Amino acid sequence: MTPAATRARLDRSLVTRGEDITLRRRIGSGSTFVSITCRARVRGYEPHELSGGIVQGDSKVIMSPSSILANTSVWPGAAGGDVYPKLNDQIIARGRLRNVQAAETTLEDSQPVRIDLTVRG
Numbered sequence: 349m350t351p352a353a354t355r356a357r358l359d360r361s362l363v364t365r366g367e368d369i370t371l372r373r374r375i376g377s378g379s380t381f382v383s384i385t386c387r388a389r390v391r392g393y394e395p396h397e398l399s400g401g402i403v404q405g406d407s408k409v410i411m412s413p414s415s416i417l418a419n420t421s422v423w424p425g426a427a428g429g430d431v432y433p434k435l436n437d438q439i440i441a442r443g444r445l446r447n448v449q450a451a452e453t454t455l456e457d458s459q460p461v462r463i464d465l466t467v468r469g
Contacts, residue, residue, distance in 0.1 A: 351459035358412045358462055362387040369409070370440040371416070371433060373424055381438075382424050386415035390441045390467075402466060407446065409439060409465040413453070417460075432463060439467055 349357075366389045372381045388411035393402055416423055416431055425431045433439075437448040446469035454462040 351456040351461050354456055354461040355412055355414060355459075358410075359387070359414050362389060362410075362412060365389055366411075367441065369411075371411075372438040372440065374436070374438075375424060382422060384415060384419045384423055386411050388412075388439075388441070401449070403468070406449065406466055406468050407441075409441070409463075409467055411463045411465070413460040413463055416463075432460065433465055439465070441467075445469055 366387045368385055369388045369390065370383050371386050372383045374381055388409050390407050390409050392405075392407055395404075398404060411433075413432065416433075420431060423431060432453045433448055433451045435448055435451065437451070439446050439448065446467035448465050449468050450466040452464045453460050454464070
């Protein structure tokens with residue numbers, strides 16, 4: 349399966365099993381943010397998953413990089429390769445602001461196919 353096909357498969361799954369979230373990144377040290385809407389699956393961690401800095405109340409977010417790739421003209425970091433979510437970015441899901449605690453981008457053939465976040469808040 350090609351990276352594009354893997355990403356498309358996740359996109360299809362998120363249509364039925366996901367929800368719209370807002371991904372935000374602070375610009376500079378002020379209160380200015382850049383935001384984009386992404387499709388993602390948000391769920392709490394199970395009790396047996398609470399270890400290594402993950403605490404009760406944290407959530408796991410599974411998202412496709414498609415929304416970010418479609419918005420590189422407005423999403424910061426596109427020129428420098430710092431496009432994908434990182435520590436201190438934020439999401440808004442179900443009306444709650446949450447801070448990214450950890451982010452991992454899965455690559456296939458050097459192409460992004462999935463993003464996993466741990467968020468708190």
